Amino acid sequence: MKQAIQIKENMYWVGVHDFNCRHFHGDIFPIEEGTTYNAYLIVDEQITLIDTVEEEFFDIMMERIRSVIGDQPIHNVICQHAEPDHSGGFVKFMQAYPDAHPYASNAGVGIMLKQYFKDYDYRKVKTGDTLNIGKNTLTFVEMPLIHWPDNMLTYVAQQKIVFSNDAFGQHICSYDMFDDAHGLDKCLDRAKNYYANIVMPYGTQVANKLKQIKDMNLEIDMIAPAHGVIWRTYIEEMLAAYEDFATFKSKDKVVIVYESVWKHTQQMAEALAEGIGRNGVCVKVFKYSMTSPALVMKELMDAKAILVGSGCYNNVMAIDISGFLEKLKSCKIKGKKALGFGSYGWFNGVTKEINARLESAGFTLLTDDVLSQNYTPSEEDLDKLMELGKQLAEEIKTM
Numbered sequence: 001m002k003q004a005i006q007i008k009e010n011m012y013w014v015g016v017h018d019f020n021c022r023h024f025h026g027d028i029f030p031i032e033e034g035t036t037y038n039a040y041l042i043v044d045e046q047i048t049l050i051d052t053v054e055e056e057f058f059d060i061m062m063e064r065i066r067s068v069i070g071d072q073p074i075h076n077v078i079c080q081h082a083e084p085d086h087s088g089g090f091v092k093f094m095q096a097y098p099d100a101h102p103y104a105s106n107a108g109v110g111i112m113l114k115q116y117f118k119d120y121d122y123r124k125v126k127t128g129d130t131l132n133i134g135k136n137t138l139t140f141v142e143m144p145l146i147h148w149p150d151n152m153l154t155y156v157a158q159q160k161i162v163f164s165n166d167a168f169g170q171h172i173c174s175y176d177m178f179d180d181a182h183g184l185d186k187c188l189d190r191a192k193n194y195y196a197n198i199v200m201p202y203g204t205q206v207a208n209k210l211k212q213i214k215d216m217n218l219e220i221d222m223i224a225p226a227h228g229v230i231w232r233t234y235i236e237e238m239l240a241a242y243e244d245f246a247t248f249k250s251k252d253k254v255v256i257v258y259e260s261v262w263k264h265t266q267q268m269a270e271a272l273a274e275g276i277g278r279n280g281v282c283v284k285v286f287k288y289s290m291t292s293p294a295l296v297m298k299e300l301m302d303a304k305a306i307l308v309g310s311g312c313y314n315n316v317m318a319i320d321i322s323g324f325l326e327k328l329k330s331c332k333i334k335g336k337k338a339l340g341f342g343s344y345g346w347f348n349g350v351t352k353e354i355n356a357r358l359e360s361a362g363f364t365l366l367t368d369d370v371l372s373q374n375y376t377p378s379e380e381d382l383d384k385l386m387e388l389g390k391q392l393a394e395e396i397k398t399m
């Protein structure tokens with residue numbers, strides 16, 4: 001029988017490991033080692049469950065719950081986020097515990113009704129509302145658009161713990177449920193990856209919410225997200241990192257992303273990289289169709305600039321690059337520079353189109369030069385690109 005994992009006095013992790021998850025939320029976020037869906041049980045006068053898990057894993061969550069409370073009833077279920085990885089097991093939960101009271105934000109109740117149709121007599125809560133369950137009092141804080149309109153977190157002052165749902169999550173799939181078992185670098189790297197691929201478009205909301213939480217002067221010694229490990233040792237470092245993420249804090253770094261059939265655009269990418277990388281600026285080069293899009297987004301987070309290249313195919317850029325530019329636009333990235341480049345045969349329009357789309361995605365162009373190459377770059381062309389890369393590196397260092 002699967003067991004709960006105690007995380008504090010009378011508080012238990014009752015979630016599941018999804019070891020085989022390789023595409024989180026559809027194709028948008030490939031991951032390496034699976035993830036967890038974290039539900040938490042508070043055993044008090046009113047036994048309370050924080051979130052459920054994906055529907056297919058409901059029985060595992062129930063085993064863990066029963067390993068702690070046997071057949072005792074559960075009084076409350078806090079639905080912090082209506083997305084199915086946290087609420088999918090909710091309907092089965094209500095069948096098992098029909099007398100439980102579900103709590104959600106106003107937006108959360110709306111989404112739950114749209115997804116699960118039946119009204120379970122939801123109780124709506126807003127920022128500052130509290131629920132006393134015995135020795136512990138839960139305080140709710142709405143977090144709209146981190147990551148859906150309904151997200152909220154739950155703070156338990158008596159135990160100095162925040163249940164943060166999607167915020168501060170990471171994909172670490174382990175029975176060692178605390179951050180310190182995995183080391184600071186890994187935890188922050190996974191948190192960065194998660195932020196880049198799930199939370200990035202909501203950076204403004206994250207920055208505002210972090211300020212609001214700081215201003216509340218809450219005593220916090222544990223942050224328990226809905227995916228991955230629980231923060232207890234690296235809370236300060238993680239919150240500082242989140243501030244950097246939310247403000248797109250960057251270093252002397254350039255990301256180059258391209259697509260190329262006959263390697264002409266690839267040669268341009270590599271010449272630019274040579275000029276940049278040999279002049280004191282970190283450069284990462286990715287052929288997009290051969291790379292995890294999650295990695296590209298993570299690397300872009302702290303880069304000052306991105307160069308995007310494509311050959312011209314049937315008079316348009318490569319479909320992958322077009323999709324990538326669409327993704328960049330949706331991420332509401334701020335304060336970064338960019339430039340297009342690419343090779344063509346008989347229609348010299350793709351680089352201009354890449355530049356236009358980079359500008360409409362919020363980037364400032366590094367130069368007015370249009371880096372278009374007719375068919376194969378000569379040695380002279382590549383030397384010129386290397387020289388331009390050198391100039392770009394100097395400019396990056398002054399930014």
Ligand SMILES: Cc1cc2nc3c(=O)[nH]c(=O)nc-3n(C[C@H](O)[C@H](O)[C@H](O)COP(=O)(O)O)c2cc1C
Nearest residue numbers: 260261262263264265311312313314315345346347
């Ligand atoms: C499938 C295909 C379609 C192409 N269509 C066009 C086109 O419509 N207009 C054009 O200017 N060049 C076209 N080209 C030529 C390429 O743009 C040219 O060979 C370029 O150098 C390819 O760069 P790459 O090696 O980076 O892919 C096409 C090439 C391929 C492979």
